[in-house]
Amino acid sequence: MIEEKKSLNFIEQIIEEDLKSTHKKDDLKFRFPPEPNGYLHIGHASSICLNFGLGERYNAPVNLRFDDTNPIKEEQEFVDAIKEDVLWLGFKWAKECYASDYFQQLYDWAVKMIKDGDAYVDSQDSAAIAEQKGTPIKPGVASPYRERSVEENLELFEKMKNGETSEGAHVLRAKIDMASSNMLMRDPIMYRSLHKKHHRTGNNWMIYPMYDWAHGESDFIESISHSFCTLEFLPHRELYNWFVKKVSKEGDFIPKQREFARRNLSHTVVSKRKLLQLVEKGIVSAWDDPRMPTISGLRRRGYTPMSIRKFADTIGIAKRENIIDASLLEFCIREDLNKTAPRVMGVLDPVKLVITNYEEGKEEWLETENNPEDEKAGTRKIPFSKELYIEREDFKEEANRKFFRLSLGKEVRLKSAYIIKGESVVKDENGEITEIHCTYDPKSKSGSGSEESLRKVKGTLHWVSVPHAIEAEIRLYDRLFNVESPDSDKEKDFLEFVNPDSLKVINGFVEPSLEGAGVAEKFQFQRMGYFCVDKESSKGNLVFNRTVALRDSWAKQK
Known part of the structure; x- marks a missing residue:
């Protein structure tokens, strides 16, 4: 060819x-x-x-x-x-x-x-x-x-x-x-x-x-x-x-x-003077804040050299200035990390899942793939037990036919594990669900080769074993400004357009293989996006930055 x-x-x-x-x-x-x-x-x-x-x-x-x-x-x-x-x-x-x-x-x-x-x-x-x-x-x-x-x-x-x-x-x-x-x-x-x-x-x-x-x-x-x-x-x-x-x-x-021509990136500013204002006014923590369009900020957020070079190559060189949608930069990092980032499991908004027919005190170490896009990535073992964390949004007591996650009376598969069926819930005095009770099919273990393990269900959920879970601080970053061109209106201060929700800090749980993850290591949290270990992370205090979601959520807002 x-x-x-x-x-x-x-x-x-x-x-x-x-x-x-x-x-x-x-x-x-x-x-x-x-x-x-x-x-x-x-x-x-x-x-x-x-x-x-x-x-x-x-x-x-x-x-x-x-x-x-x-x-x-x-x-x-x-x-x-x-x-x-x-x-x-x-x-x-x-x-x-x-x-x-x-x-x-x-x-x-x-x-x-x-x-x-x-x-x-x-x-x-x-x-x-x-x-x-x-x-x-x-x-x-x-x-x-x-x-x-x-x-x-x-x-x-x-x-x-x-x-x-x-x-x-x-x-x-x-x-x-x-x-x-x-x-x-x-x-x-x-x-x-x-x-x-x-x-x-x-x-x-x-x-x-x-x-x-x-x-x-x-x-x-x-x-x-x-x-x-x-x-x-x-x-x-x-x-x-x-x-x-x-x-x-x-x-x-x-x-x-x-x-x-200079190429401007949407939903941010690239004037050094204005970037300095963001730092000096405490709107961001420093020049390398992961919301900043600085190279050091992008690096800390989890962007790779190849993704930025790919972005520069894609937008090319022109004779006329224009604004490049930030979605293109995000597409470039997704493309790169999809090939290289290990798949792991992290639960960001946890609710406890109890498998009522699973033996008390039992644990299994199940095999799961590290990256299906990389033949050389191999596999690893993850622990499974009676009590798990799943995402709160992955469960509804009652759901329509288009909801392919867990609900009462319906089945889903736990990633690299078993098929479970929702049975009941436990709620607190405010009506908030604190536990989801389910049963599992012992013959449906992924990769067991049995007929039951080949049984198809429409939904697959990620999870983390409660006794083995590592608590982690998760920093969810969004666009720094809530308009495409924050400094185009000369009659308004660009700071008026700062997105108040550009950073959300939550506590979640990750699988135990991440306990020793080093600064700047990058992972795909199954179904949740790409994350990297922040420089403020330390032993016993894991901190992850979300680099980018798995899909472009901003495209739906246009």
Whole structure:
């Protein structure tokens, strides 16, 4: 069978065209450039998969470069988390780089631009600079400091670097064109004064480069062939090229910026600023809260690297922004875990089931399959006894013909065990059922080979033996927001749309094989969904996060 060749996305088409005209295969080099001011989210995962995926496709190096140009918001914690996320997704970078590695070179180039008349120190405040920039239909007005002498500019710029001027007193601006139709070309700021300690360079620098100045020059220094950015950076491309041209000479290898559309995930937000608000206001517990769209949050919830990479591959690369339904991400993790997660039994809302004709004190260890989707998964033994827990919703005293679970006078099979028949119930003073009494057919044991064991009944229930049950804390997670696009209404605070039922904590019971389950181990609780062991779990205190339900319950609500 001939495998169908996958069509190229428009980014790959750009590279292929360049390979035919301007580039050699050995020229190809990519980068992933996160700012270490927060944790990476599912949108970053798509960018990671794009850049490192291109590296794998073309056997080209990919740098991990931290855009650490703002010491106010950046921390080593975020650097470490980003590296962990990239590695967890299964990618390795060729070189670990930082914009701060190039601070001296960037400064030297800025000095040269001042000497060449291409940059000047502006001593206005930010409000005045913004007003003078004009509007898209009204040209800007030149700063009164635009024609400062080279000598004065150099002197002020050095004082800025040494911290001899106050924060906000001066900025360094590129001298381009105050009448340009592209607002970003109207003498953009290259440096601002910040008397803040940097997590890598300490107090060595009192000025820090702006993103537009550091970005293209870092690409140029590293000989990046293709610099892929999200669509909001399209207007920045002209400035990117202008800056690179100022520091390069004829014959130098010039990087190329190209843009792709950001993909937003429904029922959440992916703005780092808004994610930070969720953390700071205590709406979620931390950046890795399993409700967060961060990679660390998805990992803690039980998502796998392959499921996220599959999601990124499925949504692909586009030129237009759109919202991706969270159901697609959930579909990807179901598909992955269905093949790999062991099937176990856990009862989330227990009610006691007593088998009246089962011998008192007797226990059996029954064989059950670990995963029918995996031939190598094998089997395990589970204990069976007179008293079991089943799900409360799996029993009705009276039921119609479409209810295929347990009811009085009807039969069901207990998974990997016997056929039982509902006989009676015991209730408390409030009419709540506390026990269900039933009888079992001793000849109907699963896999016994007897004629009775082959008898068919319509319902099969999961269960846990009461004497052997392990109590566990179960955390049931739902969508973090109860609307598809919580930050689309500019007149409302996105926090108004937080789903109050995004987390429900209950106590349930699981089979004894899970007693020693380790952090991040993943399981399918029969009929209840996929779960993983949370990092707060410990011996004697099992905690499970529900990764995803077995079916998409949200589809019914649309």
